[in-house]
Amino acid sequence: MMTVRTTCPYCGVGCGVKATPMAHGAIIEGDPDHMANRGRLCVKGAALGETLDLDGRLLAPAIRDEQGLREAGWDEALAKVASTFAAIVAEHGPDAVALYVSGQLLTEDYYVANKFMKGFIGSANIDTNSRLCMSSSVAGHKRAFGEDLVPGCYEDFELADLIVLVGSNAAWCHPTLFQRIAKARELRPHLRIVAIDPRRTATCESADLHLPIKPGTDVWLFNGLLAYLAHSGAVDSAFIDAHTNGLEAALEAAGECASIEFVARHCGIDPRLLVEFYELFAASDKVVTAFSQGVNQSTSGTDKVNAIINCHLVTGRIGKPGMGPFSLTGQPNAMGGREVGGLANMLAAHLELDQPAHRELVRTFWDAPRIAARPGLKAVEMFRAIEEGGIKAVWIMATNPVASLPDADQVRRALARCELVVVSDMSAATDTAAHAHVLLPALGWGEKDGTVTNSERCISRQRAFLDAPGQARADWWALCQVARRMGFHGFDYRDAHAIFGEHARLSAWRNDETGVPRAFRIDGLAGLSRAGYDGLAPIQWPVGAAGEGSARLFTDGRYAHADGKARFVATVPRAPANPADRAYPIVLNTGRLRDQWHTMTRTGKSPRLANHAPEPCVDLHPHDALLAGVREGELARVSSRWGAMVARVSHGGGIARGSAFIPIHWTGQNASDARVGAVVNPAVDPVSGEPEFKHTPVRIEPFAVAWHGFILSRNEIGLAQVANWTRVRGAGFLRYELGGREPASPAWARALLGADPDADWIDYEDRAEGMLRCALLVDGRLQACLFVSRRPDLPARAWLGGLFAQDALSPKDRATLLAGRAPVQGLDPGPTVCACFGVGRDTIRSAIAQHGLKDAGAVTACLRAGGNCGSCLPEIRQLLAEPR
Numbered sequence: 001m002m003t004v005r006t007t008c009p010y011c012g013v014g015c016g017v018k019a020t021p022m023a024h025g026a027i028i029e030g031d032p033d034h035m036a037n038r039g040r041l042c043v044k045g046a047a048l049g050e051t052l053d054l055d056g057r058l059l060a061p062a063i064r065d066e067q068g069l070r071e072a073g074w075d076e077a078l079a080k081v082a083s084t085f086a087a088i089v090a091e092h093g094p095d096a097v098a099l100y101v102s103g104q105l106l107t108e109d110y111y112v113a114n115k116f117m118k119g120f121i122g123s124a125n126i127d128t129n130s131r132l133c134m135s136s137s138v139a140g141h142k143r144a145f146g147e148d149l150v151p152g153c154y155e156d157f158e159l160a161d162l163i164v165l166v167g168s169n170a171a172w173c174h175p176t177l178f179q180r181i182a183k184a185r186e187l188r189p190h191l192r193i194v195a196i197d198p199r200r201t202a203t204c205e206s207a208d209l210h211l212p213i214k215p216g217t218d219v220w221l222f223n224g225l226l227a228y229l230a231h232s233g234a235v236d237s238a239f240i241d242a243h244t245n246g247l248e249a250a251l252e253a254a255g256e257c258a259s260i261e262f263v264a265r266h267c268g269i270d271p272r273l274l275v276e277f278y279e280l281f282a283a284s285d286k287v288v289t290a291f292s293q294g295v296n297q298s299t300s301g302t303d304k305v306n307a308i309i310n311c312h313l314v315t316g317r318i319g320k321p322g323m324g325p326f327s328l329t330g331q332p333n334a335m336g337g338r339e340v341g342g343l344a345n346m347l348a349a350h351l352e353l354d355q356p357a358h359r360e361l362v363r364t365f366w367d368a369p370r371i372a373a374r375p376g377l378k379a380v381e382m383f384r385a386i387e388e389g390g391i392k393a394v395w396i397m398a399t400n401p402v403a404s405l406p407d408a409d410q411v412r413r414a415l416a417r418c419e420l421v422v423v424s425d426m427s428a429a430t431d432t433a434a435h436a437h438v439l440l441p442a443l444g445w446g447e448k449d450g451t452v453t454n455s456e457r458c459i460s461r462q463r464a465f466l467d468a469p470g471q472a473r474a475d476w477w478a479l480c481q482v483a484r485r486m487g488f489h490g491f492d493y494r495d496a497h498a499i500f501g502e503h504a505r506l507s508a509w510r511n512d513e514t515g516v517p518r519a520f521r522i523d524g525l526a527g528l529s530r531a532g533y534d535g536l537a538p539i540q541w542p543v544g545a546a547g548e549g550s551a552r553l554f555t556d557g558r559y560a561h562a563d564g565k566a567r568f569v570a571t572v573p574r575a576p577a578n579p580a581d582r583a584y585p586i587v588l589n590t591g592r593l594r595d596q597w598h599t600m601t602r603t604g605k606s607p608r609l610a611n612h613a614p615e616p617c618v619d620l621h622p623h624d625a626l627l628a629g630v631r632e633g634e635l636a637r638v639s640s641r642w643g644a645m646v647a648r649v650s651h652g653g654g655i656a657r658g659s660a661f662i663p664i665h666w667t668g669q670n671a672s673d674a675r676v677g678a679v680v681n682p683a684v685d686p687v688s689g690e691p692e693f694k695h696t697p698v699r700i701e702p703f704a705v706a707w708h709g710f711i712l713s714r715n716e717i718g719l720a721q722v723a724n725w726t727r728v729r730g731a732g733f734l735r736y737e738l739g740g741r742e743p744a745s746p747a748w749a750r751a752l753l754g755a756d757p758d759a760d761w762i763d764y765e766d767r768a769e770g771m772l773r774c775a776l777l778v779d780g781r782l783q784a785c786l787f788v789s790r791r792p793d794l795p796a797r798a799w800l801g802g803l804f805a806q807d808a809l810s811p812k813d814r815a816t817l818l819a820g821r822a823p824v825q826g827l828d829p830g831p832t833v834c835a836c837f838g839v840g841r842d843t844i845r846s847a848i849a850q851h852g853l854k855d856a857g858a859v860t861a862c863l864r865a866g867g868n869c870g871s872c873l874p875e876i877r878q879l880l881a882e883p884r
């Protein structure tokens with residue numbers, strides 16, 4: 001089989017992947033020649049081969065009518081979308097329809113979506129999930145630099161003497177980049193890492209200094225730094241005079257933060273930590289400040305971005321190797337979306353929607369009949385307008401807003417009221433697809449073909465190495481088909497290559513007429529032949545006419561504002577929109593886990609990725625748990641003014657008092673009641689419109705159940721009657737965790753697991769103890785087992801799960817099956833830490849104790865754990881640091 005070079009479809013690091021298709025899935029390796037990762041992959045990338053099966057895939061268009069969902073041909077589905085869109089536009093105007101798209105589209109899909117909406121429908125009601133992700137960085141870059149530009153590159157992390165990670169859990173969310181940093185520190189031990197995060201994450205664990213600031217207080221911190229730098233002689237006056245504007249106003253806004261005590265009090269940290277950080281920053285010329293969602297997802301997100309950039313401008317630390325502010329992007333094509341103007345307030349190719357000359361330039365390039373004249377609605381507003389009826393049709397593509405938007409029950413209400421909901425997805429069943437009137441099957445990773453751009457502006461190819469399954473088609477194709485049916489010209493592309501060529505041409509088209517030439521240009525790639533496009537090696541934009549890429553921007557000190565200068569922005573600190581109060585005293589923070597990707601439609605398919613965190617948990621400080629009357633291992637109801645959910649209580653996530661953390665990955669598909677989006681408040685940043693995902697006041701209460709239990713089963717089990725359930729996929733079985741209220745008896749269990757009267761069934765019940773254990777066998781093979789207990793003290797799932805690999809249960813295993821553990825008792829490995837080699841937490845703990853292991857290298861030598869992708873090394877170090 002042919003090995004194909006492509007790009008990982010998950011995070012914004014944008015690792016190169018070598019994929020070799022096999023009968024089932026593919027062999028996946030890191031691409032040693034890709035500049036983003038040089039052969040490294042994290043555990044999610046390494047498990048890509050396990051996510052390619054067609055289980056759960058949407059393979060044909062479908063239409064929902066009074067009778068329910070039925071399969072339809074493409075023709076019928078496309079005609080329905082086109083005619084409904086056209087009728088609504090004719091009756092109510094172009095702003096009555098909307099597109100909601102995604103940073104997981106390829107640049108080519110994204111380009112066509114924007115052209116369709118802004119140029120031909122004539123409305124800017126196209127927004128993207130990047131609104132939830134990067135829009136504060138986009139706005140901050142524009143304010144500071146005049147254009148949405150990330151100055152540096154990954155190599156800068158290796159050249160730096162100080163790396164400041166702000167609101168970034170890079171160890172889990174940008175793992176191969178984090179490993180590059182770790183490697184750099186091994187080679188240059190004076191490299192310092194500072195992590196700024198209210199939680200003590202795996203990233204903070206690996207840092208030299210952790211500042212556990214109070215949520216939402218970053219602007220105080222960086223204003224304080226600006227004031228400190230201004231007074232400590234770290235200022236680069238020549239740079240400021242020649243290349244910037246606005247320092248005085250920024251310093252004035254930072255005025256009260258000149259007091260260390262004032263800042264320390266607002267940020268809730270020890271003044272000594274603050275001084276240590278400020279001194280380190282002042283003394284290190286080569287500083288990279290990398291930031292992610294702890295910065296962006298805030299009602300002062302844009303100000304946080306600018307407060308950080310201000311500190312780089314005042315020291316002139318930008319545009320040179322080893323230094324600069326660096327926005328870590330989330331999705332694989334967050335950057336490509338910005339290049340094509342994916343957001344409702346942008347125009348294609350880094351042109352501005354609010355500038356008539358720019359609009360006219362794009363309109364004429366497209367030969368479009370019209371062009372959107374004003375910004376469209378941003379994601380949160382868009383779904384409000386849908387609920388209120390202003391928007392009557394929406395086409396949702398490559399995103400799952402019923403799970404991922406804040407106030408997510410509102411999104412559900414909006415879609416339930418919308419005249420036409422079109423959903424393009426790879427998965428048949430998602431929380432959003434459940435509301436679709438038309439479902440369109442999309443090609444997924446390995447099937448689709450085009451380009452993505454990573455955090456360091458590197459354009460690289462995603463190449464197809466699998467056949468298109470069923471009737472799935474590229475998203476750009478579906479968009480073009482609808483456009484053509486609506487009578488629009490300019491949508492007859494033969495392939496992704498043709499779209500890319502047009503996009504590249506637009507990037508430099510009549511550049512001299514826009515007043516300020518854009519930094520984003522890739523005209524050097526406009527003339528690529530089909531073969532040249534197919535063979536395109538990763539390249540960082542801007543790409544000049546001669547086809548050469550650029551590692552860094554601003555090397556000449558010129559910025560994209562009309563006067564060529566960068567801007568300091570005066571940032572006035574303010575508290576999050578919705579403070580905690582007596583009714584909702586805990587601040588809920590939400591974010592990511594190491595081994596899952598968003599709503600789990602793909603990573604959820606891999607058993608080895610499921611074991612790291614098999615259940616939705618709410619991480620609480622033990623003190624707050626006590627006050628709330630909940631105990632570790634029990635279920636808690638988490639509610640806010642917007643909605644509620646249920647999760648199991650955990651400690652040990654490095655959480656401060658007064659806070660809670662819940663991961664974002666669970667949806668209505670894999671849990672009865674664990675959509676955290678329903679709880680999250682919909683307050684947004686006034687500049688960027690990005691929601692405050694990291695700060696919702698909540699209340700924690702016990703979620704009372706009569707028993708705890710789990711089911712391992714080869715088949716899906718209908719659990720509508722059980723009070724609370726969650727599901728992940730194991731190797732050959734599904735794992736359900738349950739919390740129940742109704743009496744659990746053997747008869748009830750038989751009905752639940754579908755055992756007929758003469759099935760091979762074994763059970764054990766101890767009513768006094770509230771214990772029930774049963775198993776169903778079919779042809780000697782374990783089909784399902786169910787364990788129930790009054791307390792959450794159930795046997796570990798690892799040994800039982802392993803029995804599903806056996807074609808026939810051995811008599812010994814059968815005999816101890818209901819004991820839930822091996823006949824000869826070995827150690828239970830506990831939750832997986834190293835997913836590559838399947839090594840559990842308790843195995844590592846006991847090896848550390850037994851062999852006196854001192855460092856991560858010794859653990860790897862002993863157990864192999866951490867020896868492959870390295871994603872788990874921070875957790876291994878955490879285990880090493882545990883008191884014996």
Ligand SMILES: Nc1nc2c(c(=O)[nH]1)N[C@H]1C(S)=C(S)[C@@H](COP(=O)(O)OP(=O)(O)OC[C@H]3O[C@@H](n4cnc5c(=O)[nH]c(N)nc54)[C@H](O)[C@@H]3O)O[C@H]1N2
Nearest residue numbers: 167168169173215216292293294330591592594597598694
């Ligand atoms: N494993 C995995 N990796 C991913 C993804 C995934 O789903 N799974 N998704 C990708 C995407 S789209 C994105 S956007 C990125 C996100 O990558 P990250 O931003 O690194 O991840 P998050 O977990 O959302 O949040 C980062 C941290 O911000 C902290 N934080 C919360 N409030 C504040 C605050 O007020 N100030 C500061 N300084 N910090 C705060 C949180 O405690 C959290 O640890 O990850 C990408 N990579």
Ligand SMILES: Nc1nc2c(c(=O)[nH]1)N[C@H]1C(S)=C(S)[C@@H](COP(=O)(O)OP(=O)(O)OC[C@H]3O[C@@H](n4cnc5c(=O)[nH]c(N)nc54)[C@H](O)[C@@H]3O)O[C@H]1N2
Nearest residue numbers: 129132133398399400404424425426442590598599601693
């Ligand atoms: N509470 C809370 N909520 C958050 C965040 C948070 O930190 N906290 N983070 C926010 C951020 S940063 C992000 S990026 C979002 C992510 O949130 P979403 O974008 O909603 O999450 P995904 O699961 O990535 O959804 C992608 C969908 O597209 C499908 N898909 C994959 N590839 C393709 C394709 O090529 N074509 C089509 N048509 N479909 C495809 C997948 O099956 C899946 O259903 O969540 C946001 N929501």
Ligand code: SF4
Nearest residue numbers: 008010011015042045
């Ligand atoms: S770090 Fe992991 S998830 Fe991100 S691009 Fe690389 S392999 Fe994919």
Ligand SMILES: [Mo]
Nearest residue numbers: 132133330331
């Ligand atoms: Mo994101």
